Amino acid sequence: MFKLLNGPQTLGESRVFWISFLLVVSVAMLYPAAADAYDVGNVAYLLTWTFMAMGLCLVWGYGGMLSFGQTLFFGVAGYAYAVVATNFGGDAGTTFLALIIALLLACTVAAVLGYFMIWGRVNGVFFGIVTLSATLVLSFFLGQTAGPEWRIGSARLNGFNGMKDMPALNVPWAGGEPLTFEGVPLYYLVLVLVLVVYLGLRVLLNSRFGNVIVAMREDPQRAELLGYDVRKFQLATFVIGSGLAGLSGVLYTSWGQFITPASIGLPAAAMPIIWVAFSGRSDITATLVGSFIVLWVFQVLTVYSQQAALLLMGAMLLCTVIVAPQGFVIGLVQGMRRLMVKGAAPGAPAEGEITA
Amino acid sequence: MTVLLETRQLSKRFGGHAAVSNVDLSVSAGEIHCLIGPNGAGKSTLFKLIVGLHSASSGQVTFQGADVTRHQPFERVKLGMSIKMQAPGVFKELPVRQNLRIALQHHVRPSELTAEEDRLLELLGLTADAARPAGVLAHGQQQWLEIGMALALKPALLLMDEPTAGLSPEETYITGELMKKLNSEGMTVLVVEHDMAFIRQIAQQVTVLHFGEVFARGTIGEVIADARVAEIYLGKTRDH
Numbered sequence: 001m002f003k004l005l006n007g008p009q010t011l012g013e014s015r016v017f018w019i020s021f022l023l024v025v026s027v028a029m030l031y032p033a034a035a036d037a038y039d040v041g042n043v044a045y046l047l048t049w050t051f052m053a054m055g056l057c058l059v060w061g062y063g064g065m066l067s068f069g070q071t072l073f074f075g076v077a078g079y080a081y082a083v084v085a086t087n088f089g090g091d092a093g094t095t096f097l098a099l100i101i102a103l104l105l106a107c108t109v110a111a112v113l114g115y116f117m118i119w120g121r122v123n124g125v126f127f128g129i130v131t132l133s134a135t136l137v138l139s140f141f142l143g144q145t146a147g148p149e150w151r152i153g154s155a156r157l158n159g160f161n162g163m164k165d166m167p168a169l170n171v172p173w174a175g176g177e178p179l180t181f182e183g184v185p186l187y188y189l190v191l192v193l194v195l196v197v198y199l200g201l202r203v204l205l206n207s208r209f210g211n212v213i214v215a216m217r218e219d220p221q222r223a224e225l226l227g228y229d230v231r232k233f234q235l236a237t238f239v240i241g242s243g244l245a246g247l248s249g250v251l252y253t254s255w256g257q258f259i260t261p262a263s264i265g266l267p268a269a270a271m272p273i274i275w276v277a278f279s280g281r282s283d284i285t286a287t288l289v290g291s292f293i294v295l296w297v298f299q300v301l302t303v304y305s306q307q308a309a310l311l312l313m314g315a316m317l318l319c320t321v322i323v324a325p326q327g328f329v330i331g332l333v334q335g336m337r338r339l340m341v342k343g344a345a346p347g348a349p350a351e352g353e354i355t356a
Numbered sequence: 357m358t359v360l361l362e363t364r365q366l367s368k369r370f371g372g373h374a375a376v377s378n379v380d381l382s383v384s385a386g387e388i389h390c391l392i393g394p395n396g397a398g399k400s401t402l403f404k405l406i407v408g409l410h411s412a413s414s415g416q417v418t419f420q421g422a423d424v425t426r427h428q429p430f431e432r433v434k435l436g437m438s439i440k441m442q443a444p445g446v447f448k449e450l451p452v453r454q455n456l457r458i459a460l461q462h463h464v465r466p467s468e469l470t471a472e473e474d475r476l477l478e479l480l481g482l483t484a485d486a487a488r489p490a491g492v493l494a495h496g497q498q499q500w501l502e503i504g505m506a507l508a509l510k511p512a513l514l515l516m517d518e519p520t521a522g523l524s525p526e527e528t529y530i531t532g533e534l535m536k537k538l539n540s541e542g543m544t545v546l547v548v549e550h551d552m553a554f555i556r557q558i559a560q561q562v563t564v565l566h567f568g569e570v571f572a573r574g575t576i577g578e579v580i581a582d583a584r585v586a587e588i589y590l591g592k593t594r595d596h
Contacts, residue, residue, distance in 0.1 A: 008450070008451060008454050208461045211454065211457060211458045214447070214450060215447050215450070215458045218447040218448065218449055218450060219445060219447060221409075221445070222441075222445040222446075222447065223458070224428075224429050224430045224433075225429055225430075225433060225439045225441070226433065226458060226459050226462075226505065227430050227433035227434050227462055227509065228430055229428070229430050230430070
């Protein structure tokens, strides 16, 4: 299985790449010892969004399905976590039950929506339109749930104000007091999950499954004529990517102990598209690194002006489409590779040759 | 000889137009069967009905004794068909080796994949291009790569729609020799084609379509000797 960490679908397989990877992981593990609690919590917050970015990269970049509605699954899972955790009270690790229920619900919604779209031959731009419509429907619906009648058990949905004060993720711990994932523990939890998801996706993408999903992105009919039921592969890809968006939703809700319809609506739905397009949708590493950088820049700017930050996001999307349609991080890697090939001795890869 | 593929009264209508009408076709195991006819004869429509890309208006398709008329294309492939369409259907952004791997991984164990890829690359003369994106290959090489992908499925029946489209005479000849070699190893081949030189090179049995109906059938010698077939190829039409 470890062999599949490297392969044709993922950039970076050299010794230098993996040494750099270990260095980055080591720095990340030591970071809480050197930074203050606010910054650690902030980085954990930025990392919670990368699951949604990686999920969209899988669905769009590798699977060829532009989903404009990943925040639908983010919202479904976030609200589901809030409702279950509020009702169960969050003692004795029940928040992990809430996490599992939330992820299952997000995957179920993705499976139902995906089934009707994929079996109904909805593809191309229409795939984006339908997924965007679905997320807008959920956002508008949640926005009108301010009345006291909109409650599930003891959890009120609260309309545009959203839900708040649900218990954070926690597990039973020695001494009777549960370990609550806030601050540094949350940072480590999110970091470990990022590593597991990133490495897991690398293995998945370089497996037989990964070969089929890039084939169906290139030419679905040809993939079918090689004996693959493309619809099932598309649905599986969509559900996995949506489940990752759901994981972002749960971690975000647990991090801030609130969730509102604004995190599902149109501006929120556009963000993952920008992160992934800017980074380079055709590679999971580029998406992870690029999205983290974009999120960090966005947050720094938001402190001064949210409008300026949103304008920057729009400008970045335009620049990506015009200057580097394959994404800036991928473009940077390819530029460096060209420079290295130019300076390399005879025997360097020929023009057009693919090397990971 | 065992009948591998059979169509019975197979028809396809588009609105009021009958593209294929009541076609009975029989392909026996081990033969190279060519489907020919002038432009608009319904060859490609019949091909798409056989592989499942069009649904039949009426009639039946059986393959290895099973009724596959309502089967999806991927289900027919799983039963032993392998299909090469007219335009090169390679995955252009993926390396040549990966194109073959996607086809091979169905039935080849992971530990044997590389060796099997190498064997096919050598057969197709693409060893030096293994790491290049398929899209940068010349047109003829792309056609061969797609034939290689079709062969990678180890099919009982290889179906090809105009495999020599866009090829030079030399490339066409090489393709024909490859077909004959595969046939001598036991593979059954059904080819839709209008290049008569290629047909003469490879065909054993020929079915001629005209206006969506079977116009003539027989061995290649019988069909070439049929004056009516020469007539429709010269542009004259039969009375009906």
